[in-house]
Amino acid sequence: MTDRTWPHRSETPHFTTLPFPIKNPTRNHSNPTHTHTRTRHFQSFKKHSDNNNNHHRDYASLPNDVLTKIAANFSLPDLQTTSLVCKSWRDGLRPLREAMLFLRWGKRFKHGRGGVKMSLEKALDSFLKGAARGSTLAMVDAGLVYWEMGKKEEGVALYRRAAELGDPAAQCNLGISFLQAEPPNVKEAVKWLYQASLAGYVRGQYQLALCLHRGIGTDQNLSEAARWYLRAAVGGYVRAMYNVSLCYSLGKGFMQNHRQSRKWMKLAADHGHRKAQFEHGLTLFSEGQMMKAVVYLELAGRGGETAAVHVKNVILQQLSPTSRDRALTLADNWRALPSSR
Template sequence: MTQRTWPCRSDGLRYTALPFLTKDTGRAAPPSENHALSRPPNPRFHRARFAPGSPPLASDRRDFSNLPNDVLAKIAASFALPNLQAASLVCRAWRDALRPLREGMLFLRWGKRFKHGRGGVRPNLNKALDSFLKGAARGSTLAMVDAGLVYWEMGKKEEGVALYRRAAELGDPAGQCNLGISYLQAEPPNLKEAVKWLYQASDAGYVRAQYQLALCLHQGRGVDRNLPEAARWYLRAAEGGYVRAMYNTSLCYSVGEGLIRSHRQARKWMKRAADRGHSKAQFEHGLGLFSVGEMMKAVIYLELATRAGESAAAHVKNVILQQLSASSRDRAMLLADNWRALPSSR
């Protein structure tokens, strides 16, 4: 099977984000024939920035094509394939420097195929690990995290944590999150290190880390207990699609813990969690619907919660079913059978 590591040949700059400057004069070099896209200088831009006769700012004399390969590789280590391909199109120097990472993306893709049995291959955890490690050796933090996950599943936690740490130190939010959780689960746990890495991943917008950080703040693990701060991170993770955070956000609004008490917001987030398959949210949302007389909807959510293992939901559901006609009961069960959870981050 032929796999291309480069989308097209390029002998020069594909585009320029900043004008490249000559070394002897400090002035913008004229567009070369190799430029696929070039723009004339904008006189309004230059007049706004520089007084007549003043030299260009030092930051405008930087030629980003001259970044050392190891620096560029570290910058791009956590790039997903589309961003990596875009960066590789900047110039020949970047294309060459990022070639190992593009190769790492191919090994990452094959590793996922072997792990999950996709693309016409049978699941094989050993082959998946081998592919992930080859991608990691080429500098891909995405491959490091997946290799760490496989090691963790195999019970080789030290090897997994070492790969998480490599990815985390290169700025990968998933690696930072997994490293933080590993410290939480260690015997004995290293709570200070856990919170440090969870904060970094949370600031980068990684919703699982935001939820885990909120739990630490809520419980006072590795950090002083801070309910308003915990609720803020629950809410950010919920807004990012993390279903467990939706449920906890609903509870915070319901009792006024860390957030201003609001039954409307509590119901909104409980329903969102229920619609994404959170069994406890389905149970509690079903109870809420029952309390306001929406029997059919209540039965559906309580049936879903029952199927997910919430045994207490079955008793309430049976009480409601006795109040419904046979056709309404059948209709409710049919809707439950055809229900599909909305997509979410678990």
């Protein structure tokens, strides 16, 4: 699957559409919204039970098939906590707890971690065993492996199964799959991206914003696109940070605001977006902040922005040897801020 950043070419070479090949589209583990929603659901159920009978809490009345569907996208800590409610729930959630063990082994085999040799076949086998026990997390990871193997139909089938159980990563991947199908099914794509976005999944929010920006599967709506870019950016999605900056800079979707544009461009640059590093370096150069400009331009050049190398070399000629060495040392020691991709 591939992601794209700013959907349209502008009149200047700085805002070209850039492809971002994603061989391993993954879920957003850092997003707390989904976990909080699940927790509130069970708290609500527990409170309802308490109110109906303060002396007898009949948690066991929830059928196991309903329980496992509700808990299908739970992580291991969520499952362990929920299993403490009553014996019936502990027994009913046993398959999902077993699925977490298969999920863990699948990840070890996929990445060659934990003292095991990397093997996509063994990883897939483990993920499928977890999926068979009802875990949407395992379904998504199995779908990703199928996708890597070129078995896209099998991958999409697992994405759909998990998406229908409410997993936002699956909903996002399913939406992207529809966009990349031959021919694309843009209506279905937007439907699933919207579901993932409502759940707070930042990659889905970014992809939905791109569709709204370009009018793919829906009417073009720059203000809505900008709003979803911003939500994804606030959630830590780096490409969305860059696009938010462009929205403010060009007055597309937001009122033109150069202060906000610079803020988001710097954030994207500090999170490792090479195009943003180039743009921010040019801004610093125009303001006479030569050493800082060299740092960002050097980083952009290392990331593949060849135009940044030329500008950096021009600035270096104007700096003393000490300042040049200092700027390049700062670039060597630079580390990107953590992000959601």
